[in-house]
Amino acid sequence: MSTIRLALIPAVIICLHFPEELGSFLAALFFGMAGITDILDGFYARKYKIVTPLGKLLDPLADKLLVSATMIMLITLDRIPAWIVILIIVREMSVTGLRGIAVAEGKVIEASSLGKYKTIFQFVALICLCLNYKYLDADFHKIGMLFLGVALILTLWSGWLYFRMAKKLIG
Numbered sequence: 001m002s003t004i005r006l007a008l009i010p011a012v013i014i015c016l017h018f019p020e021e022l023g024s025f026l027a028a029l030f031f032g033m034a035g036i037t038d039i040l041d042g043f044y045a046r047k048y049k050i051v052t053p054l055g056k057l058l059d060p061l062a063d064k065l066l067v068s069a070t071m072i073m074l075i076t077l078d079r080i081p082a083w084i085v086i087l088i089i090v091r092e093m094s095v096t097g098l099r100g101i102a103v104a105e106g107k108v109i110e111a112s113s114l115g116k117y118k119t120i121f122q123f124v125a126l127i128c129l130c131l132n133y134k135y136l137d138a139d140f141h142k143i144g145m146l147f148l149g150v151a152l153i154l155t156l157w158s159g160w161l162y163f164r165m166a167k168k169l170i171g
Contacts, residue, residue: 001041002058008034009069012130016073021133027070028130034066035123063119064092070126079129079141084152088122091159098166107169114158121151 015027074080102109128144
């Protein structure tokens with residue numbers, strides 16, 4: 001299902017090139033569909049104990065590419081501040097690098113539950129920020145920014161915890 005997520009990235013980007021209500025709605029829809037595949041992917045992998053080396057690589061890669069590409073597009077639409085995107089992407093690259101170093105040392109830095117909450121808040125925030133407009137009297141831009149603020153806090157906090165864990169494991 002990671003490949004479905006990867007295939008949905010261009011759909012989200014193309015829709016955000018048409019930032020009016022329809023394009024924004026479709027971008028949110030495709031992003032939401034990608035989020036659902038992430039949930040289903042994890043569910044099936046745990047339930048049926050189907051974990052492959054390719055899946056271990058593609059699952060986090062698909063998530064990072066989807067989130068990063070969407071956030072970068074949202075910068076161009078003035079829907080998200082660039083500094084938030086920079087902090088989130090730098091954290092993601094740093095944690096991925098740390099995990100790579102740990103693997104090279106024969107250690108494993110497991111995903112934390114805090115990191116999973118971070119992902120949930122990021123996905124909800126980005127769906128809302130893709131929607132951007134008011135629907136049913138709800139201002140999705142404001143809702144998205146609220147969720148993004150929480151996601152940013154969780155992103156930085158979990159990143160700090162990963163660095164602490166890495167220091168203990170690999171010195």
